[in-house]
Structure formats: C-alpha cells, structure tokens
Amino acid sequence: MKDGNIEILDLDFEYKLWKNKLQFYQKELKLMTRRVEVLEKEHPGFSFDTAYHETLNNQHKEIVLAKNKIKTMEFEMGYYAVDYPISNKHSHYIEHEKIRLVIFKIYNHQQKILKDIYPLLCFPFNLK
Numbered sequence: 001m002k003d004g005n006i007e008i009l010d011l012d013f014e015y016k017l018w019k020n021k022l023q024f025y026q027k028e029l030k031l032m033t034r035r036v037e038v039l040e041k042e043h044p045g046f047s048f049d050t051a052y053h054e055t056l057n058n059q060h061k062e063i064v065l066a067k068n069k070i071k072t073m074e075f076e077m078g079y080y081a082v083d084y085p086i087s088n089k090h091s092h093y094i095e096h097e098k099i100r101l102v103i104f105k106i107y108n109h110q111q112k113i114l115k116d117i118y119p120l121l122c123f124p125f126n127l128k
Contacts, residue, residue, distance in 0.1 A: 005085035005086060005087055006084075006085055006086050006087075006088075006090075006093055006096075007084060007085045008077055008081060008084045008085075011073075011077065011092070011096055012074070012077070014096070014100070015070050015073065015074055018066070018070060018099070018103050019067060019070055021103070021107070022063050022066055022067050022070075022103075022106070025059070025063055025106065025107075025110050026060065026063050028110070028114070029056050029059055029060050029063075029113075032056060032113075032117060032118065032121060033056055035121045036048045036052075036053070036121065039121065048120070052116075052117050052120070055113060055117065056113070056117070059106070059109055059110065059113060062102070062105075062106055062109070063106060065102075066099065066102050066103060066106060069095075069099055069102070070099060073092065073095055073096065073099065076092065077092065080092065
C-alpha cells in the first residue's frame with residue numbers, strides 16, 4: 001500500500017492467504033464428515049443430529065462461494081491492471097472488503113463448529 005492506495009500485490013497477498021485458509025477449513029469439514037460416517041457405521045448407538053449435518057454442509061457451501069468470488073476477483077484484476085493502484089472508492093477495493101467480511105464470518109463459524117461439533121466426534125461417545 002502506497003500513499004493510501006492499494007497495489008495489486010496487496011490484494012493478491014490477501015487472496016492467496018484467504019484461499020489457503022479456506023482450503024484448510026474445507027479439509028477440517030471433510031474430516032469431520034468422514035468421522036461421522038465412520039462413527040455411524042461402527043457404533044450403532046451413535047446418533048449425529050441432522051442440524052449438525054446441515055451446519056457442516058452450509059459451511060462448506062459458504063466456503064465454495066467465497067473461493068469462487070476470490071477467483072473472479074483475481075481474474076478481473078488482470079483485466080483492470082491499468083487501474084492500479086486503486087483507492088478505497090474503487091469497485092475492486094469495495095468488493096475486496098466485502099470478501100474480507102465473508103472470510104471473517106466463515107472463520108468465526110468454523111471456530112463455532114470446532115467448539116460445538118468436534119467434541120461430539122471424540123471418545124468417549126455419547127451413545128444411545
């Protein structure tokens with residue numbers, strides 16, 4: 001960032017960071033989903049609330065949407081490279097800030113999932 005303007009490299013850095021975080025979150029969700037499948041198969045008394053299934057699925061969908069938005073913005077940056085550096089009034093800056101809020105929301109939701117759902121998947125199990 002120079003003189004209050006944002007360079008392509010600044011945006012690119014954050015997009016790379018966010019994509020890595022989102023990839024990690026997806027892997028966590030996949031591990032938890034597989035764990036549920038194993039527990040349901042191996043422990044007949046194990047019951048996993050459908051609301052939790054929905055929570056995992058919705059988080060996955062939000063991650064996919066965020067990754068697609070980042071991909072779109074990266075693609076557009078190439079076309080509009082002559083506009084850079086940009087000020088905080090530029091449409092790419094505004095969209096970047098919207099994505100930042102989405103990433104923050106996904107992060108917070110992922111932490112809630114780990115707090116609420118992860119313990120249910122660890123020994124000892126709450127078998128019925």
